Amino acid sequence: GAGVSQTPSNKVTEKGKYVELRCDPISGHTALYWYRQSLGQGPEFLIYFQGTGAADDSGLPNDRFFAVRPEGSVSTLKIQRTERGDSAVYLCASSLRRENEQYFGPGTRLTVT
Amino acid sequence: QKEVEQNSGPLSVPEGAIASLNCTYSDRGSQSFFWYRQYSGKSPELIMFIYSNGDKEDGRFTAQLNKASQYVSLLIRDSQPSDSATYLCAVNGYGSGYSTLTFGKGTMLLVSP
Numbered sequence: 001g002a003g004v005s006q007t008p009s010n011k012v013t014e015k016g017k018y019v020e021l022r023c024d025p026i027s028g029h030t031a032l033y034w035y036r037q038s039l040g041q042g043p044e045f046l047i048y049f050q051g052t053g054a055a056d057d058s059g060l061p062n063d064r065f066f067a068v069r070p071e072g073s074v075s076t077l078k079i080q081r082t083e084r085g086d087s088a089v090y091l092c093a094s095s096l097r098r099e100n101e102q103y104f105g106p107g108t109r110l111t112v113t
Numbered sequence: 114q115k116e117v118e119q120n121s122g123p124l125s126v127p128e129g130a131i132a133s134l135n136c137t138y139s140d141r142g143s144q145s146f147f148w149y150r151q152y153s154g155k156s157p158e159l160i161m162f163i164y165s166n167g168d169k170e171d172g173r174f175t176a177q178l179n180k181a182s183q184y185v186s187l188l189i190r191d192s193q194p195s196d197s198a199t200y201l202c203a204v205n206g207y208g209s210g211y212s213t214l215t216f217g218k219g220t221m222l223l224v225s226p
Contacts, residue, residue: 042201042216091156098212104156
């Protein structure tokens with residue numbers, strides 16, 4: 001079946017601009033996660049959704065970052081007033097239930113100039 | 114603070130040899146352990162997961178878990194050049210409500226023909 005999909009695959013934006021990154025999880029997966037990966041590092045947790053609600057947003061670095069999952073499927077990660085330090089690959093993962101294996105999408109490479 | 118430690122490598126092995134990748138973790142309450150393979154420029158791909166002490170085999174891959182020593186390893190038998198990638202160890206612990214993953218920085222494996 002179809003895996004996790006993310007759009008866009010690449011996003012270049014200017015410092016101070018607003019961006020939205022989209023994730024479409026595997027069908028039937030109730031848990032959805034956002035991670036961020038910088039070069040040479042492992043993925044770093046940002047936020048976790050169980051259904052429509054953000055069950056854990058402790059990884060969001062500051063209030064410029066926000067994510068939604070209004071219908072319990074597709075999720076959007078929103079970054080306001082982007083900074084150069086936000087440049088990274090943003091990964092989305094989904095799992096059948098929260099304690100199960102997580103499957104990653106291809107990621108969105110964000111570059112803030 | 115939960116930590117997952119891996120030797121960054123590179124670990125170099127000849128084709129056909131056994132590659133041994135190691136990982137230690139700090140959260141004694143951790144329950145689930147995952148190995149992801151990540152090719153350069155790609156997203157992490159789940160290759161093994163283990164929940165109980167002991168060994169778990171899947172094809173050429175064997176995951177080993179020792180909770181008392183807080184140690185998990187991945188053995189790759191009959192290594193192939195196509196196995197050359199970064200291997201990420203991830204831990205899903207009680208402290209995160211069994212939801213989020215904490216990743217190590219990964220070990221780069223190089224398999225020479």
